[in-house]
Amino acid sequence: MAQVAIAAATMALQLQQQQQQVKAQNRAVQAQQDAQMQQIEAQRQADSKARMQALAAETARQRARFGAMGIGSDSGSSYNVLRSLLEEAEEEEELAAQGFSQAARRSQTQAALARQRNLLDLSQARERGLMSLTGGLMR
Numbered sequence: 001m002a003q004v005a006i007a008a009a010t011m012a013l014q015l016q017q018q019q020q021q022v023k024a025q026n027r028a029v030q031a032q033q034d035a036q037m038q039q040i041e042a043q044r045q046a047d048s049k050a051r052m053q054a055l056a057a058e059t060a061r062q063r064a065r066f067g068a069m070g071i072g073s074d075s076g077s078s079y080n081v082l083r084s085l086l087e088e089a090e091e092e093e094e095l096a097a098q099g100f101s102q103a104a105r106r107s108q109t110q111a112a113l114a115r116q117r118n119l120l121d122l123s124q125a126r127e128r129g130l131m132s133l134t135g136g137l138m139r
Helices: 002-068 076-138
Strands: none
Touching: 002 076
16 A cells, blocks of 8 residues: 555656646747747838838839929829839738738647647646556556
């Protein structure tokens, strides 16, 4: 009977250590996900800024070109050209936002899967310990 008590105490200690290990792993997973999300957001902001700068530069070039030809930027065809530049930039921004949203969801899914694997590992270890302990009681 003393051996069973020792085995139970050993198992309890091992489970506690494994729980602490899983908590540490989950904290590491969360830290990694946080870093990925910060990187995704920083990239999104940088890309958006670059697109806005490119739009401003292209708009300025078109206006200068129209001005050199003696055409006002608010006249029919020049207005349509500038408007199409803006619409194209808005479409690019929307597509980029969708891409960054997908990257964020992918990061969240990977983190959730890692936490589930950690929990599954702990649960399996607990089951193995219980089976070992009950096997010792059967002897």
